[in-house]
Amino acid sequence: VPLETQGRDLTQQILDLLDTKQPLQSNEDFPAISQAEIKAALDRLASRLMVEYKTLDSEQVSLTPEAESIVENGSHEFKVWKAVKDAGKVSIKELPSIVGAESAKVGQGNAFKNKWIKKDGDSLVLLVTDEPKDTNRDMLKDIQASKSVSEPKLLSDLKKRKLVVVTKVITYTVTKGPKYAKEIPIEHTDLTADLLTSGAWETANFKPYNFAALGAAQDSGALHPLNKVRQEFRNIFFSQGFVEMPTGHFVDSGFWNFDALFVPQQHPARDMQDTFFVSDPPKADKPRADPASEATMDAMEAGSRRLFATGEKRETKPRDFEKYWQDVQKVHQDGAFGSIGYRYQWKEDECLRLVLRTHTTAVSTWALHRLAEDPRPARYFSIDRVFRNETLDATHLAEFHQIEGVIADFGLTLGGLQRFLEDFFSKMGIENLRFKPAYNPYTEPSMEIFGYHKGLKRWLEIGNSGMFRPEMLQPMGLPKDMRVYGFGLSLERPTMMKYEVSNIRELLGHKVDLKWIKEQPAVRFDKE
Numbered sequence: 228v229p230l231e232t233q234g235r236d237l238t239q240q241i242l243d244l245l246d247t248k249q250p251l252q253s254n255e256d257f258p259a260i261s262q263a264e265i266k267a268a269l270d271r272l273a274s275r276l277m278v279e280y281k282t283l284d285s286e287q288v289s290l291t292p293e294a295e296s297i298v299e300n301g302s303h304e305f306k307v308w309k310a311v312k313d314a315g316k317v318s319i320k321e322l323p324s325i326v327g328a329e330s331a332k333v334g335q336g337n338a339f340k341n342k343w344i345k346k347d348g349d350s351l352v353l354l355v356t357d358e359p360k361d362t363n364r365d366m367l368k369d370i371q372a373s374k375s376v377s378e379p380k381l382l383s384d385l386k387k388r389k390l391v392v393v394t395k396v397i398t399y400t401v402t403k404g405p406k407y408a409k410e411i412p413i414e415h416t417d418l419t420a421d422l423l424t425s426g427a428w429e430t431a432n433f434k435p436y437n438f439a440a441l442g443a444a445q446d447s448g449a450l451h452p453l454n455k456v457r458q459e460f461r462n463i464f465f466s467q468g469f470v471e472m473p474t475g476h477f478v479d480s481g482f483w484n485f486d487a488l489f490v491p492q493q494h495p496a497r498d499m500q501d502t503f504f505v506s507d508p509p510k511a512d513k514p515r516a517d518p519a520s521e522a523t524m525d526a527m528e529a530g531s532r533r534l535f536a537t538g539e540k541r542e543t544k545p546r547d548f549e550k551y552w553q554d555v556q557k558v559h560q561d562g563a564f565g566s567i568g569y570r571y572q573w574k575e576d577e578c579l580r581l582v583l584r585t586h587t588t589a590v591s592t593w594a595l596h597r598l599a600e601d602p603r604p605a606r607y608f609s610i611d612r613v614f615r616n617e618t619l620d621a622t623h624l625a626e627f628h629q630i631e632g633v634i635a636d637f638g639l640t641l642g643g644l645q646r647f648l649e650d651f652f653s654k655m656g657i658e659n660l661r662f663k664p665a666y667n668p669y670t671e672p673s674m675e676i677f678g679y680h681k682g683l684k685r686w687l688e689i690g691n692s693g694m695f696r697p698e699m700l701q702p703m704g705l706p707k708d709m710r711v712y713g714f715g716l717s718l719e720r721p722t723m724m725k726y727e728v729s730n731i732r733e734l735l736g737h738k739v740d741l742k743w744i745k746e747q748p749a750v751r752f753d754k755e
């Protein structure tokens with residue numbers, strides 16, 4: 228039903244009745260119509276100034292079916308008295324079959340107390356012969372008429388005895404408004420060329436805008452909350468001059484995921500327990516240029532360099548993948564670049580195993596190696612999926628999204644990383660960062676990041692960070708005095724905080740309620 232014709236009958240009835248009666252009382256004049264319908268009709272009329280109305284909230288006491296039957300047939304004690312009166316004498320045993328079990332039980336005692344009847348052996352006989360005053364019934368009758376009980380103690384007593392219930396009622400008191408008419412006049416929703424040329428616009432009635440209307444829900448697609456939060460993070464990164472890295476391939480070689488990061492081949496993280504290995508194809512290529520990623524990264528960098536353009540032509544030194552491969556082997560096996568290395572027999576096969584990447588640092592590594600072609604200050608980020616063979620529970624899935632940033636520059640210090648992270652996290656409402664020494668094979672020093680969330684009012688572990696080791700950067704061919712920071716956090720965690728989801732399965736996977744996804748609002752990190 229179009230909005231305009233909904234409840235039209237009711238609006239017309241209201242206008243008709245107002246013509247002869249003022250004010251209207253919604254509960255008396257339209258007792259059968261729901262509050263919501265009445266309110267909708269009144270709002271429709273009030274927005275056109277055709278009526279004015281006041282809302283009155285009140286409590287109303289009404290009788291339960293048991294109490295209604297008392298009003299009709301008398302109280303339990305009255306029924307007992309009547310039964311004895313009619314028969315002259317009633318056997319106590321037979322009373323329930325005459326007046327009913329409930330009345331026999333409650334009524335007998337009260338009739339004794341009122342001194343209306345007395346016992347005579349096994350039977351009941353009258354003490355009062357003239358019809359006694361049935362005060363319980365009279366009281367309930369009064370309540371039925373007035374719909375109220377003035378004494379609070381009596382009210383709670385009656386509620387306990389299940390004789391009355393209290394309900395909230397809203398009553399609208401309606402009077403004519405300044406533009407009252409017996410019918411809703413035709414209203415124009417648009418100022419048309421016709422109205423203008425004919426001059427009718429001067430006297431025409433225009434429908435007022437309803438700025439409070441929420442609009443109808445659209446049956447359209449919706450962004451997943453993870454994507455909304457992801458976009459919010461992307462904006463933070465872009466606003467700080469970061470270039471997005473191409474993270475499109477989920478499968479990578481052990482080389483890019485581990486070896487190039489100076490993660491030794493016997494490191495527990497490389498175990499079957501933590502890493503998903505891919506068996507088909509059985510083996511990766513040795514590290515080489517990847518044209519698709521190259522093209523994406525070129526485009527992203529070109530976009531950002533336009534912002535920071537200097538116009539200078541720079542010399543680049545193309546990557547030598549073979550030398551990189553050998554230097555990575557050397558730094559693990561024998562030590563190199565001033566490091567004594569791990570000193571174990573490095574195996575090519577381990578390097579060429581295919582894995583579902585366990586962190587996006589695999590991509591950062593690729594981007595940093597690429598940076599060595601033209602070493603210069605750079606800021607890279609990525610937000611994408613990673614995979615770990617974890618025990619699944621309310622907060623862990625075998626796949627999640629990592630937010631990761633790296634900053635390369637000359638003369639960087641650890642304090643600079645802390646300062647950067649303070650700025651970064653303050654943009655999402657997290658302040659007072661604290662850092663705890665941690666361990667990553669590829670960073671030294673490494674720091675876990677904790678922060679105080681103003682909205683949630685508690686401390687959270689929010690990420691991992693560090694300065695990449697020379698054992699990782701030197702084989703890439705980056706200059707000795709270039710330092711690189713890195714940090715990472717999960718996308719799921721801030722999303723769960725923002726959308727108040729406590730079980731990750733409600734956010735990701737086959738149990739997700741699509742209706743919930745559709746209804747979630749956009750997110751703002753700087754607002755609670």
Ligand code: PHE
Pocket residue numbers: 585586587588631667670691692693712713714715716
């Ligand atoms: N790769 C790390 C992780 O998986 C995050 C990190 C990135 C740490 C860069 C330090 C530097 O948690």
